[in-house]
Amino acid sequence: MSFINYASREINCKIVYYGPGLCGKTTNLQYIYEKTNPQAKGKLISLATETDRTLFFDFLPLDLGTIRGFKTRFHLYTVPGQVFYDASRKLILKGVDGVVFVADSQEARMDANVESIRNLEANLQEHGFDLRTIPYVLQLNKRDLPTAVPVEEMLRQLKYKDEPVFEAVALKGIGVFDTLKACAKQVLIELSKK
């Protein structure tokens, strides 16, 4: 649910990074935070456990600039990836405008990727959204690992519709901004259709 404020000429949109535990959702946000100039970003908030596992969410507000005189602000969230935090994941999808799915390329995590997309589909449905129509981008993360599954095989198992796909190494920032840009673009185009 985007929020258009005609009085202060602002538009706020929400993008959620989804994916299995340890796939690199928080790393994506950390890289964006590091590489964005200070005026354009707010604080990166991480509600994490003592071992740096996301407990509730990470949050990063990002000002992208203006479109037609309207300040465009994106709120980026991650969900906790671990299976047993499903109740929290559901809450964070509330009012989402676009979803980035971060898939872990390691062979051992393929089942977790598949399960997480199913979980995303079901949780979106509970909020009345449909993964088939919502702005959505697939990121294949950790492409630099020796155990990475070939891209074609990942797409065969994970591609959901005609979503944009990006290969990434989030730790080094590869593919991170391309992913965000593709998702933000879809969100804005969706807004223009209303």
Add this chain to the structure above:
Amino acid sequence: MGASDLIMYEEEFQKIKDVISKLRVDANANVVFLVDKNGQQIAATGDVERLDTTSLASLTAGNVAATDGLAKLIGEKEFAVLFHEGEKENIHISIVSGKVILVVIFDERSSLGLVRLRVKRSSEELSRVFQQIMEKTERERATGAAALDSPFAEITDADIDALFNE
């Protein structure tokens, strides 16, 4: 997406600001702000410069969402009021019309009783304003999207690319 989007107009925005400004004075509070349930800040008044209001809004919404989840688990519809007591400052959080979150930050110059009393009255006023906004949005939708004059109606790829190149 769709019909549930919140659209704020100048007239109602002013009314909301008036209500929360009055609440701040009446309740002797330091800061009063309004957030929607998705964590977007709607309006704020008071000593806000020292605060990171964007983070505050997001965490408040997360807090309310988690508490809502707890309420449902035990069979309650919602917990309409949350109160956090600190050493110096306290936060009073309440839900208005089931849609927006009203947050009051106050210290020892006020009291929980006073805040609760004033919040109750302001909530009724805010409910009326949000009702107006809903009706207005519905009306504008019914008369065709063009009347809304959306700034994004004719957005181009070039516009979006420009955003990322700045």
